[in-house]
Amino acid sequence: MAEQDKGPVLQFSPFQSAVDEGFWHRLSGLKLNHLGLDESPIPITGFYAPCSHSEVSNRLTLLGESLRPEPSAHSSNTPLSSGNRNRCSIPGTLYNTNTLESFKALDKQSLLKIEAKKIWEDIHSGRVEQESSLLSRFLLISFADLKQWKFYYRFAFPALKLDPPATIASLEPASQYFSPEEAESLTAACNEWRNSSTTADVPFFLVSIDSNSHASIRHLKDWEVCKSDGHKQCLFGFYDPCHFPNNPGWPLRNLLAFICSRWNLQKIRFFCYREHRGFADLGLSLVGEALIAVSQEWKHYKHIPDAVGWEIYEGNQGKKVFRCITLANSMDPTKLSVTAAELNLKLMRWRALPSLDLNMLAATKCLLLGAGTLGCQVARMLMAWGVRKITLLDSGKVSMSNPLRQSLYTLEDCLNGGEYKALAAVKSLKQIFPAVEADGIVMAIPMPGHPVPSQDEHDVLEDCRRLQDLIDSHDAVFLLTDTRESRWLPTLLCSNANKITITAALGFDSFLVMRHGAGPLSDYRGESVSALSAELGNSSPADIDKRRRLGCYFCSDVVAPIDSTSNRTLDQQCTVTRPGLAPIASALAVELLVGILHHPHRIFAKAEFSNSMDSGSIEQPLGILPHQIRGSLSQFSQMILVGHSSSSCTACCCTVVTELCNRKMDFVLQAINHPTYLEDLTGLTELKKAANSFDLDWDDDTDDECVEI
Numbered sequence: 057m058a059e060q061d062k063g064p065v066l067q068f069s070p071f072q073s074a075v076d077e078g079f080w081h082r083l084s085g086l087k088l089n090h091l092g093l094d095e096s097p098i099p100i101t102g103f104y105a106p107c108s109h110s111e112v113s114n115r116l117t118l119l120g121e122s123l124r125p126e127p128s129a130h131s132s133n134t135p136l137s138s139g140n141r142n143r144c145s146i147p148g149t150l151y152n153t154n155t156l157e158s159f160k161a162l163d164k165q166s167l168l169k170i171e172a173k174k175i176w177e178d179i180h181s182g183r184v185e186q187e188s189s190l191l192s193r194f195l196l197i198s199f200a201d202l203k204q205w206k207f208y209y210r211f212a213f214p215a216l217k218l219d220p221p222a223t224i225a226s227l228e229p230a231s232q233y234f235s236p237e238e239a240e241s242l243t244a245a246c247n248e249w250r251n252s253s254t255t256a257d258v259p260f261f262l263v264s265i266d267s268n269s270h271a272s273i274r275h276l277k278d279w280e281v282c283k284s285d286g287h288k289q290c291l292f293g294f295y296d297p298c299h300f301p302n303n304p305g306w307p308l309r310n311l312l313a314f315i316c317s318r319w320n321l322q323k324i325r326f327f328c329y330r331e332h333r334g335f336a337d338l339g340l341s342l343v344g345e346a347l348i349a350v351s352q353e354w355k356h357y358k359h360i361p362d363a364v365g366w367e368i369y370e371g372n373q374g375k376k377v378f379r380c381i382t383l384a385n386s387m388d389p390t391k392l393s394v395t396a397a398e399l400n401l402k403l404m405r406w407r408a409l410p411s412l413d414l415n416m417l418a419a420t421k422c423l424l425l426g427a428g429t430l431g432c433q434v435a436r437m438l439m440a441w442g443v444r445k446i447t448l449l450d451s452g453k454v455s456m457s458n459p460l461r462q463s464l465y466t467l468e469d470c471l472n473g474g475e476y477k478a479l480a481a482v483k484s485l486k487q488i489f490p491a492v493e494a495d496g497i498v499m500a501i502p503m504p505g506h507p508v509p510s511q512d513e514h515d516v517l518e519d520c521r522r523l524q525d526l527i528d529s530h531d532a533v534f535l536l537t538d539t540r541e542s543r544w545l546p547t548l549l550c551s552n553a554n555k556i557t558i559t560a561a562l563g564f565d566s567f568l569v570m571r572h573g574a575g576p577l578s579d580y581r582g583e584s585v586s587a588l589s590a591e592l593g594n595s596s597p598a599d600i601d602k603r604r605r606l607g608c609y610f611c612s613d614v615v616a617p618i619d620s621t622s623n624r625t626l627d628q629q630c631t632v633t634r635p636g637l638a639p640i641a642s643a644l645a646v647e648l649l650v651g652i653l654h655h656p657h658r659i660f661a662k663a664e665f666s667n668s669m670d671s672g673s674i675e676q677p678l679g680i681l682p683h684q685i686r687g688s689l690s691q692f693s694q695m696i697l698v699g700h701s702s703s704s705c706t707a708c709c710c711t712v713v714t715e716l717c718n719r720k721m722d723f724v725l726q727a728i729n730h731p732t733y734l735e736d737l738t739g740l741t742e743l744k745k746a747a748n749s750f751d752l753d754w755d756d757d758t759d760d761e762c763v764e765i
Contacts, residue, residue, distance in 0.1 A: 063223035066346050069298035071116055071194075071213040071306040073367055077395065078120030080207050080383055083200055086123065087152065095158075098123070098150040102194055103143035104259075106295040107330040110340055113305070114297035116146075116194060116213070123150070141250050141334070144257035144295060148194040159199035159208055159378075164366060171195045172214040172363035179314050185277040188260035191310040195365075205384040211367040215309035218350055219361070222312055227302065227344035230327065235269060239338050242271035246329060246336035249273040260311055263291040263327050279319060289325070291343065296328035304328045304342060313361070316348050323347060390490040397489060401442050409677050413654065417442040420653060423526055424448045425501065425546055426536035427477040429633070430560050432464040433642030434534055435485060435494075441650055445493045446485065447530065449523075450477040451500035461635060497526065503541040505618035507729045516728070517721050524549050532556040532649055535609065541617035544707050545724065547608050551575040551708035552716055556652055556659050559609045560645040562633045567641040570684040571648055573606030573701055574659050576710040577717075605701035606663055606683050608708040612699060614740055617706065618731055634689050644685055651681045663698035704743065706734040 086098075100123050102116045149171060153159040171193050178190040198209040231239055242263065249255050255273075262274040264282045273293070274282065282290045292315060298305030308326060315324050328342040353359050369377050385391060398414065405412040420443055424431045427450035435446055453474035459465045462477075464484040469475045478496030485494045499519055502508070508516045527533055527549045535543045535557065543559065550557040550572065557572035610617070654677075655661040663683035684697040703709055715723050715737065727734050735741045 063225055063347060066222040066224040066344075067303055068215075068306050068309050069113065069300050069303045070367065071211075071297065071365075072113060073118075073211040074115040075118045075209070075381070076120065077383055079118040079122055080200070080381070081389075082120045082123045083150075083152065083198075083207075084202055087200055088202065091152070093154055095151070095153055098152065100148045100150045100196065101145045102148050103145055104295070104297050105143050105331075107297055107299045107305075107340065108332060108334065110299060110332075113299045116211070116297075117143075118196075122148075141256035144189060144259045146189045146192040146194065146259070148196060151195075151197045153197070153199045156199050156201070156208060159197065162197055164197070164210075164212070167195060167197065168212050168214055168363055168365060169360070171212070172216060173360050175214060175216065175310060176360050179317055184314055185275070185318075188258060188276055191260060191314060192307050204382070206380060206382050208378055208380045210369070210378040213306055213365040213367065214363045215306065215365045216313040216361045216363055218313060218316065218348060219354055220349065222346045222348050225323070225345040225347050227304075227342055229301070230338040230341040230343045233343040234265075234338065237269040238265055238271060241265075241269060243336045243338060245271045245273045250331075250334075250336070259295040259307065261293045263289075263293045265289040276314075291325045291327040293327035293329050296330050296342070298328070299330070299340070301342070304344065312346055312348060316350060317354075322349060393489060394491045397439070397491075398442065400440075411654065411677055414442050416653060417650070418444045420532060421445040421530040422447070422649075423530040423533045424536055425534065425542075426450055426538070427464075427481045427496075428452070428458075428536070428538065429461050429638040430536035430562070430642055430645075431477075431534075432462045432481060433639050434536060434560070434645055435481065436463060436488070437643055437646035438649075439485065439489050439492055441646060444491065447495045447497060447526065448478045448481050449497040449499055449501075449526065450481075451498060452477050454480050461638070499523070501537065501542045502545055502724070502728055503539070503617070504544050504727050504734065505541050505731050508725070513725065517725060520545065520721050520724050524553075527555055528553055530555070532558065532653075534645060534649075535559040543609055544617045544727075547572065547610060547707040548712065548716060548724075551608065552577070552713050554659065556649065557608070558645050558649055560641045561609075562637050562641060564632060565634050565637065565689040567637050567687050568684065569641050569644045569648060569687075570609065571606070571652060571659075572608040572708070573683075576605065576701070576708060576713050605708075607699040607701045608705060610707040611702040611705045613706065614704075614744065615735065617734075637689060640687065640689075644687075647678075648681075648685075651678050654678055655681055665696045665698065704738040704740050706738055706740070709738060711738055 091098075100118065102118055102122060104116045105114055107114050151162065151167065153162065175191060175193055178184050178187075184190050193214060195212040195214065196209060197212075198207060200207050230242075234242060242265070245263075249258075249261065255261075258275070260276055262276060262278060262282055263271060264274060264285075265271045265288050266285075267288050269288075276292075279290075292311060294305075294307050294311055296305040296307070304326070305328065308328070311326070312324060315321050324346045326344055326346060328344070329336070330340040330342075331337055332340060354361060369379055401412065401414055401417075405414065422438055422443055422445065424434055424446065427435075427448040431448055431450065435448065438446055454462075454465045454469040454477055455474055456467075456470045458477075459467060459470065464481045465477070466484075469480040476496070476498045478498050480496075482494040482496040485492050499522065501523065502516050502520055523545065527546065533546060533550050533555050535546055537543055547557065549555075552575060554575040554577070559568070559570050559572065561568045652658055652661065661681050664680040665682055666680065680696075682696040682698070684699060685694060686697060687694040701708060703711075706712060712734070732741065735744075
């Protein structure tokens, strides 16, 4: 006793708590659906991990899974053990009252003593040696005001009081205590223990070091074996949530009580295990020696020691108070789904992409032209990236062949002649993610090569104007339709409005994903074509096109888009592709949009490719921003291509866009009704006549303007 009195009392850093909103949501459902007025204690599971930051302690955390929703959960008080290295599970007890007055009137000391008795019994029964997490039992009392969505609560982490208290003989960083050889071996042993599926979440253990400086980690039940083997050193280790350099964490209190009671040791050398980025860090970890001198009565089974451990919260005047959280806004399932959906994106921003602009993505308005195989996949990928404003346009109905390939439809959508795809897709999107702001537009896109009867001209022109209004009101447009000619008018309108445009097209086993270049009436600085012409002197609009812009979907064509839907066989009437093609192309199309939105030049960004990744060439953390991606499933290959704008393009050249500006929808109607008009206007007719002597095959679909890099 005299020797012990000389040392300072060993002081521990108290445990701290954190509760995820999902826990309160599950508690609400459990009370409403099963508990009713039952105030019986409920077993719960808390999670914590070793400290992994030199300035921040880890907390005991409650998650949605901490509370099992089934009534059978009352039958067991054993913690969930999942072998998860990122958290170890410990058992707890929840007392949820029916009124705030009952909550305040709870006998807190009696409840604390009940939990301390459980720990004491687990020590003497030998259960702790088999399930060491029982040493860290905790207690939660609460009142759930489900009318106001307020939750009042308080935690306790019962700790058996040594009498007299333990004193500290030494405490130092583990890196200074162990020799270099021992430290290296111990680090490897700890990492192996933490990475094992059977021991990763075991919070208390033994550290043994033999005469050859070889370290090993063992279970508490192996103490007698370690002692009899005559190991050079044997320490009691625990996952320490505390970051302080001069204090061990709270779990050590009950570990010392267990050791003293079980093996009657008076000098206990302990190891406070801490980590850095998931790996053992002996610089943060501590090694200390505690001196214990308790009476024989304290060690007797029938003598239950006193306990401490209520978490202390101080109010405005320093008074101890309980905690209260209001979740009126976030407890709505829709809002909870938003929180859950944003988790991956927020972790991406936290871990790898600090410049990821989630607010910008959420505000981006995307127009999807086509709600088929590609449209369904693109819509889902957009939601996964955090895009919340999506409009789908399609004139078709869901058929029996669609649901297997088009992920937003079910058999119900096919019945009674089929629901319109645009409307069924929106309904499905809102079922998947209620917070999405989705609209469905049932409309056919007017197409060149499909002449319009005079009696239908008014309706077709209205559709053209409606499509123009939709494009003007959105930030990005995806061209995902089945035919080539259905992409012409949207490409033209996007070029005129200078909208971000993404095309995805499928073959049987090949795909194309590309971003269209900026419109011809502005350059990369957003200047008008007249200002740009002044800068370039006597350069023609065609020269401007070539020098400043990336091409569109039609820039490599030498023929105008024509009717491709008439006189088709069954395999031509259906989109026949390998099933894996659409998800690949759709994902790349959305990734391309996200890359554009985060690029400093956005739509004016130059084409990049893999071998341009030299120092300073990539202007965004998401990687390169290509112009075109062409892939083949038969070869399991991808190519990155770049194609410049064509001065004779029927959809985006300066001549065509200027004609649209001057003549408005009269120009569009003429292009629809006269298949050769676009070729005459852009000079393709004369070009083909001049080239006839070379016997060129004008039906060849080769992209002459594209160059493989």
